[in-house]
Structures are given as C-alpha cells and as structure tokens.
Amino acid sequence: MKVLYVTNMFPVPDYIYFGIHVREQIQAIEALGGFEKSVYFINGRAGKLNYLKSIAGIRKRVKEEKFDLIHVHYGLAGLFLLFFKPAIPVVMTLHSGELYRKKGFWNHLMQKNITLALLRRVRKIVVLNDDMVRLLQPHAPKLVKQPCGTDLGLFRERSLPPDPHRKLRIGFPGNPARPEKNFALFEEIVAMLRPQFDVRVIEFHNQSREEVVRNLNSIDLLLMTSLVEGSPQIIKEALACNRPVVSTNVGDVADVLEGVRNCYLVESFDAKTFIGPVSQILSLPLHERRSDGRDKLYKMGLAADQVARAVKQVYEECL
Structure with a gap:
C-alpha cells in the first residue's frame, strides 16, 4: 500500500x-x-x-x-x-x-x-x-x-543516579508561552506549594526525545493545567515511564488516568483544588512516587x- x-x-x-x-x-x-x-x-x-x-x-x-x-x-x-x-x-x-x-x-x-x-x-x-x-x-x-x-520501547521507566541534594521536581507539559497551556495557573499552584516543598520546575518544551525520556524519569509528577487539549502526548509519555500525573479534565485525560495509581483529575481551574492531590504525591517516599500508567496504556491499546x-x-x- x-x-x-x-x-x-x-x-x-x-x-x-x-x-x-x-x-x-x-x-x-x-x-x-x-x-x-x-x-x-x-x-x-x-x-x-x-x-x-x-x-x-x-x-x-x-x-x-x-x-x-x-x-x-x-x-x-x-x-x-x-x-x-x-x-x-x-x-x-x-x-x-x-x-x-x-x-x-x-x-x-x-x-x-x-x-x-x-x-x-x-x-x-x-x-x-x-x-x-x-x-x-x-x-x-x-x-x-x-x-x-506512544513508543513504549523508547518511553519507559529508568533508574537515575541518587542525588542527595535533589529537589522535588514538577513537570510542566508544554510551551509556557502558549495560552491554552495555562502556565499562570501552574505558577500559582507551585507558589502555594513552596512553603511546604522545595520545588524545581522542569519544562517540557522543544526537547529531543532522549531529553524528554530522561526528564520524565527525573520528575516526581507531571502537572497539567491546560484549558484545552485533544489527546496530550506528554501525558501518555509520562504514564509510559510510570510517572504520577495531576491534570485538569481536558481532552481524553479522564479516560487515560482513570484507575491509574497516584494519578488525579481535577475538575477545576482553582489553584487550591490542586494542592491536595499534588501534596499527596510529593509527601510519599521517593520509591512510592510512581504510577502504573504503562499497564493502562497497553490496556487502552495506546x-x-x-x-x-x-x-x-x-x-x-x-x-
């Protein structure tokens, strides 16, 4: 053909x-x-x-x-x-x-x-x-x-070298300059978290595939605050690496996250409503800050x- x-x-x-x-x-x-x-x-x-x-x-x-x-x-x-x-x-x-x-x-x-x-x-x-x-x-x-x-051969869980000075890392999925990504809400959430957590932001913008895989494996969670999406690839790529995700209810994210451990859907654009689920993940021991998203992708045929x-x-x- x-x-x-x-x-x-x-x-x-x-x-x-x-x-x-x-x-x-x-x-x-x-x-x-x-x-x-x-x-x-x-x-x-x-x-x-x-x-x-x-x-x-x-x-x-x-x-x-x-x-x-x-x-x-x-x-x-x-x-x-x-x-x-x-x-x-x-x-x-x-x-x-x-x-x-x-x-x-x-x-x-x-x-x-x-x-x-x-x-x-x-x-x-x-x-x-x-x-x-x-x-x-x-x-x-x-x-x-x-x-x-999502290429599950490329996007997979990797072990990273231990870092005694490691900050908690939250990933922002996309270009902060794009209005629909709603970076202002993301910044507001992070600002509310900082009195309790020492947070570093990782922006997933214009990176090579290897950089995306490495950075996904370095974050404690991916936080999506988008106003609108179709079927965001970065969510599926994060799940392929078994990373936790907190997201607004956009596109097909509700279907993809349903039943996945340490992943949460937030039905609001109010920063305060994100603090509970994000804090719950960040408060876990490092080895428990994982999802079982990879299995969900297989089950959904993705x-x-x-x-x-x-x-x-x-x-x-x-x-």
Missing part, C-alpha cells in the same frame, strides 16, 4: 518536537511492513502562503505518483480538497486545534469553518476524544476515535504498534 501523508505538523530544526507524534505514527505504520510512504509537509510556520502553494504541489504529487490513499494530519493541511477531489480515498486526522479555540477568535473561526467544509470530502475522520466525536455527530458514520500512540495496526485497519476499510 502506498500512502501520501499530508501534514502541517512535522519536526523542523527550530521546533524539533513540532508534530513529532505525527512522524512517529507514520514510522510505526511503516514498520508494520507492506507500506510505502511519501510525506508532503506544509510549513505554515514559515509562511501562510505555503498552504496555497500546497494545492498545486499536492495535485502534482498525486498525478505523478500512484498512491492508494491519502492521510491528512490536521484540518488546514487538507485545504487542497476544496480545489480538487483525488480519485483515491482520503483519511483525515483532526488534532483538536481545528475545533477548539487555541488562538484568536478569527483564527479559530477560519480554521473550524474550513475544516468542517473539508470533512464532507473525506472517507474517514480520525478524532482523539469523545468530545470531538460529540462535536462532529453529523459525520458520525465516518468517525473513528483513535488517539495517537502503544505505538497497537495504534499503527488500528490505523492500518482504517486504511483497509477505505480501499
């Missing part, structure tokens, strides 16, 4: 984890065997005109090469579908920013309206959580709920190879 992947999310030198989960999913599918891939990357960060240029570029690629299927990652990357309809099936994965407001109002309105127009032109729509399913009920026959997976097989099945249903 030959697949053309069209995406505006892919690692670039100045943003090395941008769309890393898209690249890793493509690699996991390719590893199943029987696949030939080609990637068309629309670098929207380098210039919005690249979206318009992609219309002719993708048409040319489809005309010159014999693809069996096109898989679009992110709504705007499918802009070409408004201008020509390929003779082969198109699958589109939505990554939440197309439906939820993460930037300005007009940006959100434009993205959402374009995406909704595109959905009528695709064979299958892959979404990340139940709320996205609810929002897209008019397209119910096309919908497949399938969060992105290992990278499990997700790759599920996406392959979506492809086969389209052909």
Whole structure:
C-alpha cells in the first residue's frame, strides 16, 4: 500500500518536537511492513502562503505518483480538497486545534469553518476524544476515535543516579508561552506549594526525545493545567515511564488516568483544588512516587504498534 501523508505538523530544526507524534505514527505504520510512504509537509510556520502553494504541489504529487490513499494530519493541511477531489480515498486526522479555540477568535473561526467544509470530502475522520466525536455527530458514520500512540520501547521507566541534594521536581507539559497551556495557573499552584516543598520546575518544551525520556524519569509528577487539549502526548509519555500525573479534565485525560495509581483529575481551574492531590504525591517516599500508567496504556491499546495496526485497519476499510 502506498500512502501520501499530508501534514502541517512535522519536526523542523527550530521546533524539533513540532508534530513529532505525527512522524512517529507514520514510522510505526511503516514498520508494520507492506507500506510505502511519501510525506508532503506544509510549513505554515514559515509562511501562510505555503498552504496555497500546497494545492498545486499536492495535485502534482498525486498525478505523478500512484498512491492508494491519502492521510491528512490536521484540518488546514487538507485545504487542497476544496480545489480538487483525488480519485483515491482520503483519511483525515483532526488534532483538536481545528475545533477548539487555541488562538484568536478569527483564527479559530477560519480554521473550524474550513475544516468542517473539508470533512464532507473525506472517507474517514480520525478524532482523539469523545468530545470531538460529540462535536462532529453529523459525520458520525465516518468517525473513528483513535488517539495517537506512544513508543513504549523508547518511553519507559529508568533508574537515575541518587542525588542527595535533589529537589522535588514538577513537570510542566508544554510551551509556557502558549495560552491554552495555562502556565499562570501552574505558577500559582507551585507558589502555594513552596512553603511546604522545595520545588524545581522542569519544562517540557522543544526537547529531543532522549531529553524528554530522561526528564520524565527525573520528575516526581507531571502537572497539567491546560484549558484545552485533544489527546496530550506528554501525558501518555509520562504514564509510559510510570510517572504520577495531576491534570485538569481536558481532552481524553479522564479516560487515560482513570484507575491509574497516584494519578488525579481535577475538575477545576482553582489553584487550591490542586494542592491536595499534588501534596499527596510529593509527601510519599521517593520509591512510592510512581504510577502504573504503562499497564493502562497497553490496556487502552495506546502503544505505538497497537495504534499503527488500528490505523492500518482504517486504511483497509477505505480501499
């Protein structure tokens, strides 16, 4: 099977984890065997005109090469579908920013309206959580709920050298400059903890995969304060390393954390409501500051190879 992947999310030198989960999913599918891939990357960060240029570029690629299927990652990357309809099936994965407001109002309105127009032109729509399913009920026959997976070979629990001067470490999952990550709430929580705990903050922003694995294994817990998410990879990566997590109820986090030891969901954006669960974890002896999240990922079918097989099945249903 030959697949053309069209995406505006892919690692670039100045943003090395941008769309890393898209690249890793493509690699996991390719590893199943029987696949030939080609990637068309629309670098929207380098210039919005690249979206318009992609219309002719993708048409040319489809005309010159014999693809069996096109898989679009992110709504705007499918802009070409408004201008020509390929003779082969198109699958589109939505990554939440197309439906939820993460930037300005007009940006959100434009993205959402374009995406909704595109959905009528695709064979299958892959979404990340139940709320996205609810929002897209008019397209119910096309919908497949399938969060992105995590490489459990790479993300795993590691032993670190003992550090007698070690501070308690809390991880912040993302770029503090992004408004939807709600760093102000995170800072407020940490400030309330500091009279009782000697805390160091670890920011998970633009790190290599090895740095992410090492830093995840160094933290006592991951604290997510986001206002909106789809299916946050960093939560799954933390669980793969058996780290404790405290999070707001965003995306599919409630499903992922349900029943996982030393993981808590907070149904509020009030800093005081986070102090109890965070303090409970930080007060544990070091060897008990662990979760059993890795087992939960296997049970949910969220290992990278499990997700790759599920996406392959979506492809086969389209052909």
